[in-house]
Amino acid sequence: MALDRKTVIDIATLARIGIDPDNVDDYASELSKILKFVAQMDQVDTEKVEPLTHPQDRQLRMRMDRVTETDQREGFQQLAPAVEAGLYLVPRVIE
């Protein structure tokens, strides 16, 4: 399927990737080519096939509900672009 400008902008917004308005047409054409390529999948009838989410159809293992991680907040927060009083800082959300 071919993507129009509006769809490209919507996808970029959902993906939280800012794109330059000048590049929207390029993205539309590139992404459309890829979608056309993957549409080859439609050659096969999969009506009665169950989706395979794990390569060996295994269920994920369950684990006991107990604390295994140690507190490393200080170390982790040293990596953050902005912290204060042990909290991560982001721009104001609510006025």
Next chain:
Amino acid sequence: MAIQELTSLAGRLNDRRHSSVELTQSYLNRINGAGELNAFITIDEEFSLEQARRSDKRRAKGRTLSPLDGIPIAHKDIFCTKGMLTSCGSHILDNFISPYDATVIEHFNRSGAVILGKTNMDEFAMGSSGETSWYGIIKNPWDTGRVPGGSSAGSAAALAAGLCPAATGTDTGGSIRQPAAFCGVTGFKPSYGRVSRYGMIAFASSLDQGGPIARSAQDAAIMMDVMAGFDERDSTSVPQDDVHFSSELGAELRGLRIGIPGEFFGAGLDDSVEKAVRDAIKTYEDMGAQIREVSLPNSELCVPCYYVIAPSEASSNLSRFDGVRFGHRATDYDDPIDMYMKTRAEGFGPEVKRRVMIGTFALSAGYYDAYYNKALKLRRLIAEDFDKAFEDCDVLMGPTTPTTAFPIGDKTDDPIAMYLNDIFTIPVNLAGLPGISIPAGFDASGLPVGLQIIGRYFEDARVLSVAHQYQRQNDWHLRQPEGYHS
């Protein structure tokens, strides 16, 4: 020092012909002398030499930890290494000093191996050529005008040029096997769930698997002895008995049933690749194996299927890179959404953006069934094709790649042509199987050709062993590129 396999390096350390410090220093010197390949992102000489000194002390006391004690190993920059930059080839992680070690790194540390450095790679492992890294293009030592393959590009190039004796890589759609083929080295992708993914930066979680890039199948097995094992911290790790891969290399080839998928020898396969691969298969036949034709009917649809599943999982995995807790953050923004959008616009390269957007689309309301769910259904048919093929044979063989290494820049403007490089490697990831690429000769221009061997799920030891038997018959895997002879 001539090219050395891990066993002979270990022997030299035991005989005190070298210390680990001398060995480590000699590789560091070689790395410094081969900057044109751009194979490494991070080298920390003092850190490596300190690990080497500690190994030498252990050896002096007769307390070595494993056959790899004191041997320098290079790691793909996708494995988190405590206190060291772990960039995944991306601008967005350009300042990420990992606060912890990946399980794979922990295993190597426990074995006494030396961390030689972090190798360059396609950004977030998204690439088949080594051209998408924020840290620049990686070059193929066999011809520096050509790509080394990707995404474990730096690991394969470094090994081929003798800058390290072995390296780690990861393989989501061919990222160990394809660069191994292009660089004339041995690359093994284990069964899904064999090697812990904890601390291995996720691209497509249902496909990613870490593994070794090494000089030979025997060396790959020695690396697997360290890398493999169940890990509580990775929910996709599979409970498994401890296998000592390097003790199980004595496969009996007489009567081994080798399946040749007809679909791997169709249009698009380079003549000289086909010839080298058929010669290799003939060698197995001469050694007593039985060759039979098999079919993987959905082969052609593997790449389309993969380019829905992998980007979908990537779009979810990469949502963590938002400039809040770690990594790059844009400088000017109005609100949180604006901050995310600018941070990710600046932090991700074009291929990563492309795949995240494709994945976001495939998972979005209204398109989920037509794309993502459709791909999952096709994935089942692809996995069943393998089950059926393995009813009649023990391993499958074919080319690793349709061509040998191509010129830098050749496919950067055509993503689909680039994606088709992985046409023979992707099916193996979709089915979670073990696969290896081993050198099987050269094309007319002197570029290496890779033979791919695929095994049943969790028959990793058999794949390594079958590869090893071939390498006892020839020395393709020990050839080195002109200008990089050690």
